[in-house]
Amino acid sequence: MRFRLTGEQRSLREGMRALLGRRFDGAALRAAVAAPGLDRELWRELGAAGFFALRLPEAAGGVGLGLPEAVLVFEEAGRALLTGPLLATHLAAADVPGAAEGETVVARVDGALVEWLAEADVVTGSAGGAGGAWDVSEAVPLRSVDPLTPLHRVPGAGGGDPDPVAVLLTAAEQLGTAVRACELAVQHARTxxxxxxxxxxxxxxxxxxxxxxxxxxxxxxxxxxxxxTADPLDIAAARLLADEAAVAGSRDCLQVHGGMGFTWETEVHLLLKRAWVRSHRGGGVTESEEKLAADLLG
Incomplete structure (x- = not known):
């Protein structure tokens, strides 16, 4: 199996990094913490760049790429700590009008939790079909450890196997956060x-x-x-390793920075908080461990 990226894949990754560097740099990240909310203009710009329609066929107005390319752009989103229900809107691009273009913001019930509910135009979930709307009238707001990921709990939701694509793209975001934590730690250790x-x-x-x-x-x-491979067991193993890399890496980055890492002047603590919140999405440590253990004991 070859893991070397093609020229097109490298260009895709570099283009996404350049877009996020221009539209969601460190200053924009801190501004988002100071004034939480979804930047609809940025959301539409992501839609125009093909972030949400990346895996849609060209005949359906999409980019016509596959899961490896989606992993690359979600890795960059995780590295930049890009805010918003990226995963939910990406997964809904084929079923929810306007999602592919970034005109419609989609939230997704994942287990009993839903991210960015207040900003969503449509709420979907695994039960009832990919495009089915959810009744979230009784959703309860939670105090999220990550100031850039508002959370609600939906009574009665939960159960069922998580979507493997959602699990893998969450792992890709965690990978990006782990990479960023390593970069910041090395930069601080040098200076x-x-x-x-x-x-x-x-x-x-x-x-x-x-x-x-x-x-x-x-x-x-x-x-x-x-x-x-898109194999469910490979995805489970990837999620385990990515969650560990993001959470442990962000924690170690804090140690390298010392007390400075806990201050609002740095983004280090935000890496750890986002990694913690993502680790509670479907397909996390317990579910992935159970899946792998069941196969071993098969």
């Missing part, structure tokens, strides 16, 4: 000076950065492989 030398010269800091890189690259190999 922060203590006792007359960069803190990256100290063995304990070197070990933290090395472990972050190993977890991120191991998760990358698993996520990319699962995007090629």
């Amino acid at each position: 922060r000076v203590q006792f007359g030398q960069p803190i990256g010269a100290f063995q304990a800091v070197k070990h933290l950065c090395a472990e972050m890189l190993v977890r991120a690259e191991t998760a990358r190999a698993a996520v990319y492989a699962a995007a090629v």
Whole structure:
């Protein structure tokens, strides 16, 4: 199996990174924390760039690409901590009018939780079909640990197997966050000076950065492989590794930054909070472990 990206795939990833660097940089991320809400203009720009219609056939007005390409753009979204119900709108692109173009914002009931309910034009879920609307009149708002991921709990929802594509694309977002945490840790270790030398010269800091890189690259190999095979067991393994890389990597990034990592002036704490929230989506640690264990005991 070959994992080397094609020229077109590299261009896609670079183009998405450039778009997010221009429209959702560090300043925009902090502004979103200060004034939470969905940027509809950015949402439409993502639609125009093909983010939501990426896997739709060209005959249906889509880009006509596949799961590996979707993984690449979701990885970049995770790296930038892009806000909004990206996964729900992407999954609904074929069924909900306006979703593919970014004109319609779609939220999705995942287990008993739904992200960005107040901003959504349509709410979908696994029960009742891909485009079926949900009754969320009794949804209860929750206090989310991530200020950029508002959450509601829907009474009576839950159950059923999670959508493998949703599980994999969540893993891709987690991978992007793990990569970003590693980048920030290495950058800080190179520039922060203590006792007359960069803190990256100290063995304990070197070990933290090395472990972050190993977890991120191991998760990358698993996520990319699962995007090629689309095998449910490969997806479960990828999700386990990506969740660990994002959560443990963000935590280690905080350690490298010391007390500074907990301040609002940095984005490090936001990486950890987003990783925590994503890890509770369907197909997380417990469900993936159970799936893999059942196969081993098969």
